[in-house]
Amino acid sequence: MHLLLLNLEDLLLCLWCGTLKREVSNTDAWEWVKLVGSTWEDHGKTVANTTQYFPSSFQRPPRNPAEKLSSGYKATEYYLYVFGLGPGLFRTILDAEYWQNFCQLTSGVCILLQWSITGGQIQNAQRLLVNFAEGYENLYYQRREDRLHFCRPCVHTVGAHAVSEIIRLGPGAYSTQFAMERTIGDLGQEVKQPSNPFANLAQRALRRAQVNALKIILPEVDSDTGYTLPKGAIDLGEGRVLLRPRERKLYQAEFKEGDLLMNQFGSSYVRRWGRFRLPNGQIARSLYIEQEIFKKRKPRNTWNVKIKSNGITEFGEVWYYFITTDKEVFAMVSVYGRPDPDLLCQSSNALWACKYLSSQNLHVVPVARLQSVVSMQPLPIFPHEQEGQWFVVQKPGIDNALITGHEDNMDVI
Incomplete structure (x- = not known):
């Protein structure tokens, strides 16, 4: 570390x-x-x-x-x-x-x-x-x-x-020291007796190890496994959960968005959902719900996602989620453009800089292809360059984040 x-x-x-x-x-x-x-x-x-x-x-x-x-x-x-x-x-x-x-x-x-x-x-x-x-x-x-x-x-x-x-x-x-330091912090919070602190800490560690051993031997006694679904959520399996808020009335998509839905599903009417839980514990929000929150406060951007399809990695902005008549779940995503090849080469693939295309590059994406929530940051430019590029920042270790114990709260809208 x-x-x-x-x-x-x-x-x-x-x-x-x-x-x-x-x-x-x-x-x-x-x-x-x-x-x-x-x-x-x-x-x-x-x-x-x-x-x-x-x-x-x-x-x-x-x-x-x-x-x-x-x-x-x-x-x-x-x-x-x-x-x-x-x-x-x-x-x-x-x-x-x-x-x-x-x-x-x-x-x-x-x-x-x-x-x-x-x-x-x-x-x-x-x-x-x-x-x-x-x-x-x-x-x-x-x-x-x-x-x-x-x-x-x-x-x-x-x-x-x-x-x-x-x-x-x-x-x-x-082998990072994050796990050790977090364990020390957790056990230290359990020590209430000021005398003999190290002996108390050792006893807390021993008790924690014994409890963990029992949970492994008898998984049915472990009340911490799994998660409780909020009201109205739909469990899609494999750690994927479709979360409210959900629009009460059907939404009629127009222009390119409506044409895309009409061509793929035969209707431009959908009921929009606001959030989606990924298998890694992250919750991907959407413009549909965040625009409402913007009226009250300025939230942190949580609607940009990493998409992987047929071995190709892309990044996109989720507009909303919806369920088809066949009970399949999709996301309406505005996919960012391909990365600038010169910057990608010069940076040894460290800088993925791309343009935001809004409705010009809309795609209907199965939620199973959403890999993680990412940060898209505005790219500072030189005077001779054009504005409007964004670069990707990914969270380290997000490919197996649940091992660290960090996951978003599904009850917080």
Whole structure:
């Protein structure tokens, strides 16, 4: 956890902010120092403004780093800030060679944090991380004695040993310290007696282990398994649940939306549903329900989803869910355009930037193809580029999020 979610981020930010120790003999200007002065302050405000685009299932979005970086910044904040938002936000701040080197690290780290990794992904991660480590030394260290302290152990570890340890021990998500720290926090909250705290903690841990063993031996005594469906919800099986609110009257779709429904189902009338629970525990909302909430407050955007169909990955904005006369459940989705191939190549697949097409690219998608809820962030651009592009930020480890115990509350509309 500390290697990938704290140490690397701290090193890179110290370099880009110019806060690393400078030897007396090192009087050269550091061309990679960009996050200073008004640029750092503006960048911090940009990061703070990204909160509205992060789904609620991402737990803790990054705070303004210019104000809060030294005030208990959490590991999840570091990850979402540097490796989540970084490929998009740092592109217009860092010089191209430094940004591309950083993107190699980002792509490699994202692979290492998966719960399931293929042999091809392992080879790709090895190539990316070795290239990052070599590029880092050439760009920053430059084999100068007065910059030797730039080469912290985390750079060597991630470049030379991370992949081999994944092969030996399995994906890093299974050995992360998050589970241990959460367990310590849970058990610590149960200790009520101030005397002999460590003896009490040991007894709480022993009792927890005994209870867990009983639940495994006798699953019928475990009252925590499964979930209780809210009123009006429809269980679709395999962890998928269609959730209210549901429109009372039939909705008549018009224009391209209506033509799409008419061509596929022979009618442009549907009853819209507002929410859908995914097998990973996330709840994907929709524009239908969020537009009503916008009249009262400004919610965090939770209607962008990852779609996988026939091996092709796409991202889309859910307008609403509906049930056909055959009792099949679909989502009306405005699919984003394909990613910019130049940015995808230059970033080593770390930056998926695409255009929002609204009704121009509407699709009726079976809910079984919805993989996860994602964050779509507005992409900062250079003066010569066109506006209107968005880039994807995915939650780490979301391919098996239920193992961590985090899932959205189905009762909260």
